[in-house]
Amino acid sequence: MGQLSLKEIKKVFGTFEVVKGVSLDVQEGEFMVFVGPSGCGKSTLLRMIAGLEHTTSGDIVIDGKRVNDLPPVKRGIAMVFQSYALYPHMTVYENIAFPLRVEKAPEAEVQRKVDEAARILHLEERLQQKPGNLSGGQRQRVAIGRAIVRAPEIFLFDEPLSNLDAALRADMRIELTRLHKQLGATMIYVTHDQVEAMTMADRIVVLNGGYIAQVGPPLELYHKPQNTFVAGFIGNPRMNFLPVHCLGASDQGVQIDLNGQSLTIPVMVPASDRSALQGKTLTLGIRPEHMAVGSGDVVMTATPSVVEYLGQNTIGYARLPDRNENFCFVLNGTQVMPENTTINLSFAAADCHLFDADGMAFERRIDLAQMTVPHADLVEAP
Amino acid sequence: MVNPFSRHDSTRAMIDRYRWWELICIYCGIAVFLFFMLAPFLEGFLVSLKPLEQLFSSPYTFWPENGSFAAYRTMWDSVPMFALYIFNSLLISAVSTVIVLVLVVPAAYAFARFKFKGMGLVLGGFLAVSMFSGAVLLIPLFRLMRTLGMLNTYWAMIIPGAAFLIPAAIWLLRTYMMRIPPELNEAAYMDGASQFYTFRRVILPIARPGIVVVAIMTFIGAYAQQFIFALTFNSKTEYMPLPVGLFAYFGKQEVIWNELMAASFVGIAPALVIIFFLQRYLVGGLTAGAVKQ
Numbered sequence: 001m002g003q004l005s006l007k008e009i010k011k012v013f014g015t016f017e018v019v020k021g022v023s024l025d026v027q028e029g030e031f032m033v034f035v036g037p038s039g040c041g042k043s044t045l046l047r048m049i050a051g052l053e054h055t056t057s058g059d060i061v062i063d064g065k066r067v068n069d070l071p072p073v074k075r076g077i078a079m080v081f082q083s084y085a086l087y088p089h090m091t092v093y094e095n096i097a098f099p100l101r102v103e104k105a106p107e108a109e110v111q112r113k114v115d116e117a118a119r120i121l122h123l124e125e126r127l128q129q130k131p132g133n134l135s136g137g138q139r140q141r142v143a144i145g146r147a148i149v150r151a152p153e154i155f156l157f158d159e160p161l162s163n164l165d166a167a168l169r170a171d172m173r174i175e176l177t178r179l180h181k182q183l184g185a186t187m188i189y190v191t192h193d194q195v196e197a198m199t200m201a202d203r204i205v206v207l208n209g210g211y212i213a214q215v216g217p218p219l220e221l222y223h224k225p226q227n228t229f230v231a232g233f234i235g236n237p238r239m240n241f242l243p244v245h246c247l248g249a250s251d252q253g254v255q256i257d258l259n260g261q262s263l264t265i266p267v268m269v270p271a272s273d274r275s276a277l278q279g280k281t282l283t284l285g286i287r288p289e290h291m292a293v294g295s296g297d298v299v300m301t302a303t304p305s306v307v308e309y310l311g312q313n314t315i316g317y318a319r320l321p322d323r324n325e326n327f328c329f330v331l332n333g334t335q336v337m338p339e340n341t342t343i344n345l346s347f348a349a350a351d352c353h354l355f356d357a358d359g360m361a362f363e364r365r366i367d368l369a370q371m372t373v374p375h376a377d378l379v380e381a382p
Numbered sequence: 383m384v385n386p387f388s389r390h391d392s393t394r395a396m397i398d399r400y401r402w403w404e405l406i407c408i409y410c411g412i413a414v415f416l417f418f419m420l421a422p423f424l425e426g427f428l429v430s431l432k433p434l435e436q437l438f439s440s441p442y443t444f445w446p447e448n449g450s451f452a453a454y455r456t457m458w459d460s461v462p463m464f465a466l467y468i469f470n471s472l473l474i475s476a477v478s479t480v481i482v483l484v485l486v487v488p489a490a491y492a493f494a495r496f497k498f499k500g501m502g503l504v505l506g507g508f509l510a511v512s513m514f515s516g517a518v519l520l521i522p523l524f525r526l527m528r529t530l531g532m533l534n535t536y537w538a539m540i541i542p543g544a545a546f547l548i549p550a551a552i553w554l555l556r557t558y559m560m561r562i563p564p565e566l567n568e569a570a571y572m573d574g575a576s577q578f579y580t581f582r583r584v585i586l587p588i589a590r591p592g593i594v595v596v597a598i599m600t601f602i603g604a605y606a607q608q609f610i611f612a613l614t615f616n617s618k619t620e621y622m623p624l625p626v627g628l629f630a631y632f633g634k635q636e637v638i639w640n641e642l643m644a645a646s647f648v649g650i651a652p653a654l655v656i657i658f659f660l661q662r663y664l665v666g667g668l669t670a671g672a673v674k675q
Contacts, residue, residue: 103574
């Protein structure tokens with residue numbers, strides 16, 4: 001149990017509409033991540049699911065039952081807060097035991113459940129300490145422990161790792177993923193960090209300005225973003241966008257003109273829409289990591305004004321003529337790139353994304369299943 | 383230059399380091415300030431040690447000659463009910479403090495946590511009320527007490543005292559409670575706790591240092607202001623609190639100054655002990671580790 005449905009959820013604060021009609025189905029046992037820029041409504045949405053905020057309209061349904069008017073406990077939901085929200089005057093043991101104390105569980109049961117939670121979260125040694133004596137990561141684990149003991153069907157996480165330093169965040173990410181597998185519960189996780197979203201999620205919900213921009217598994221969002229917002233939001237550094245002129249469309253894709261070079265982008269366009277496209281201005285998207293030096297399907301020149309050497313790769317930022325934003329490209333870490341020197345860059349037509357004037361994507365002709373290494377190859381003897 | 387006044391100069395933060403002449407100025411300032419604060423107490427104490435005749439000698443001698451603690455013994459004989467006056471003072475202050483705390487703690491929590499219509503108006507009203515001293519309202523209060531039949535009872539000194547202390551106490555505790563992170567309420571709510579359970583098990587323990595401060599302030603306030611109410615609303619000797627009771631040392635012919643001073647110090651002592659005891663609960667940093675700040 002732990003199936004959640006949102007139906008046309010709206011939330012208005014005063015006259016400001018924060019969540020503008022969100023419908024979503026979360027499957028049992030799924031790890032769902034809400035991601036989006038600040039103010040996109042992701043935290044508000046989570047707080048409505050939790051029962052901390054009223055919904056202005058729409059239904060929240062858990063396991064087939066409308067729960068809009070139920071308190072959090074009756075919904076079978078537990079939440080981990082960004083700020084941990086531990087009770088500072090209680091020991092770790094009492095903090096974890098708090099939900100059990102509220103429901104007046106017998107002492108033996110409290111003992112058993114707290115010990116179990118402490119074992120899962122490696123907090124056995126810390127049970128008699130106060131939260132003030134713990135490190136950030138340990139505090140976050142105590143907060144998770146408090147959520148676990150009630151054995152809820154749905155866990156909610158509100159940016160739980162954003163207060164930790166980078167190394168600890170990476171560790172906790174792995175621990176949380178492991179915990180999800182161990183408990184098998186439905187988890188909804190809010191973050192603004194796309195690395196957390198990509199690494200942990202079964203499916204990602206990208207929110208933009210109170211709407212769902214796209215829902216899908218991480219790699220689908222990366223390879224087949226449905227609009228320019230998702231294309232720009234998922235992937236780091238963000239995708240480069242270039243205006244292009246459409247020359248025509250066929251079964252092979254859309255033929256475009258970019259700075260005098262013509263190429264065919266392999267995307268699907270319904271036959272009925274093809275004639276209207278001719279002569280229109282479209283947006284071409286190319287990810288920085290798909291650029292290379294030297295020759296390719298499309299060759300262009302750029303003069304990087306800033307170069308970042310990360311060891312693993314080298315990132316260059318250039319200003320293209322009459323374009324305001326940075327044009328970014330990621331090259332091999334061994335690539336040396338002098339600043340303010342013009343270089344030749346190229347990319348393949350197959351790596352390109354194409355968006356119409358409204359920012360909606362033409363579906364790329366790629367099969368995600370074929371892009372991964374078949375399982376048989378992994379287990380084959382060398 | 384090595385600072386002769388500070389042994390830990392090298393371990394101090396730069397912002398806390400001073401030149402030697404700066405330190406001299408600072409300590410001189412402190413000394414002047416302390417002298418003004420403490421001179422009356424010092425003089426009072428020295429007076430309590432002197433024999434009565436020496437007080438009226440001319441020229442006046444500041445330091446007692448053949449001083450003794452005799453006044454601390456004879457004061458009990460001059461005014462036999464003095465112990466009762468001390469008890470009355472403590473009783474009135476203690477009951478006032480309990481009443482104030484019982485009313486103020488939930489009220490301050492409500493003002494700190496919830497938003498409701500007219501909240502700013504009510505808070506502003508509280509501030510306005512605490513600008514009036516009890517003395518301004520003595521005559522209407524007297525009529526009120528007479529109508530309610532409370533003249534010449536302990537309540538005549540307790541209730542107005544408590545009433546005038548409540549507004550300031552609410553402001554003080556509200557500020558403290560606003561610093562308790564609201565996430566703690568939300569977390570407790572997520573865990574199924576009722577408002578009252580959260581208040582009792584989460585908010586009250588965290589607010590304890592703030593409550594102790596309010597208790598001390600109220601106790602001192604009640605101790606200090608009971609004089610005016612006792613003088614006006616009470617004429618029974620057995621209910622007199624300490625400040626009024628001290629008038630008993632004003633004889634028909636002369637004032638027994640040395641015993642009066644001794645009685646003042648003895649009278650303050652129990653209150654000092656209580657405050658010293660309460661102060662031990664003033665542990666700071668109780669919210670450490672609650673939320674990431």
